[in-house]
Amino acid sequence: MFDGDTLETTFHFGIFLNNQLLGICSLFKNEHKNLSDAHQYQLRGMAVLAEQQGKGLGKLVLNYAESFIKAKGITTIWCNAREVATKFYTNLGYEIFGEPFEIEKIGTHYAMYKPLQ
Numbered sequence: 001m002f003d004g005d006t007l008e009t010t011f012h013f014g015i016f017l018n019n020q021l022l023g024i025c026s027l028f029k030n031e032h033k034n035l036s037d038a039h040q041y042q043l044r045g046m047a048v049l050a051e052q053q054g055k056g057l058g059k060l061v062l063n064y065a066e067s068f069i070k071a072k073g074i075t076t077i078w079c080n081a082r083e084v085a086t087k088f089y090t091n092l093g094y095e096i097f098g099e100p101f102e103i104e105k106i107g108t109h110y111a112m113y114k115p116l117q
Contacts, residue, residue, distance in 0.1 A: 001105065002026070002028070002044055002045060003106055004028050004030075005026070005111065007028075007029070009028075009029035010026065010027065010028050010029070011026065011027045011068065011069065012024065012025075012026045012045075013025050013026070013061050013064060013065045013068070014023075014028075014061065015048075015057050015061045017078065022048060022049050022052045022056055022057055023045055023047060023048035023052065023057045023060075023061050024045060024046070024048075024061065025043060025044075025045060025046045025058075025062055025065050026043070026045040026046075027041045027042070027044075027065055027068075027069055027077070028041065028042045028045050029045055030042040032078050032111065032113070034098055034100055034111070035076060035078060037075055037076040037095075037115075039073055039074050039075045039076065040045065040074065040075075040076045040077070040078060041074050041076075041077050041078075042067050042077075042078055042079060043062070043065070043077055043078070043079040044079070044081070046058065046062065048061075054079060059060065059085060059092060063092075064090065066095075066114075066116055068083075069116070070116040071111070072116050074114055074116060075114065075115060075116050075117075076092055076114070076115055077112035077114050077116060078111065078114070079094070079111075080103070080108050080109045080110070080111055080112075080113055081094075081109060081111075081112045082106065082107060082108070082109055083107060083108040083109065083110065086110055086112065089112050089114075090112075092114070093114050094112040094113060094114045095108075095112060095113060095114070096110045096111070096112050097111050097112070098110075098111045099114060
């Protein structure tokens with residue numbers, strides 16, 4: 001659970017198979033101080049079940065979520081990506097900006113963004 005999960009401006013997406021939730025992502029209306037675009041959303045809570053990873057499910061749910069907010073006039077999406085996930089995001093058109101930072105008990109993260117064109 002994140003602060004803001006129940007706000008009207010927050011969107012949650014899931015990918016299911018036979019009523020089993022396999023992957024999720026959530027998008028929050030939140031601006032990063034180092035991005036100048038006024039129409040931003042933050043990706044948080046991106047996850048796919050371990051046994052389902054590597055099958056393209058994360059890409060499917062994230063592409064759908066990006067299309068959804070793009071249709072609402074959002075032009076930039078950003079996230080704080082775990083170091084091990086940066087390749088996943090880079091392959092989907094995200095770019096690292098700024099310096100790496102540590103989140104206690106979780107590890108190294110990178111701020112990443114993607115223009116939604």
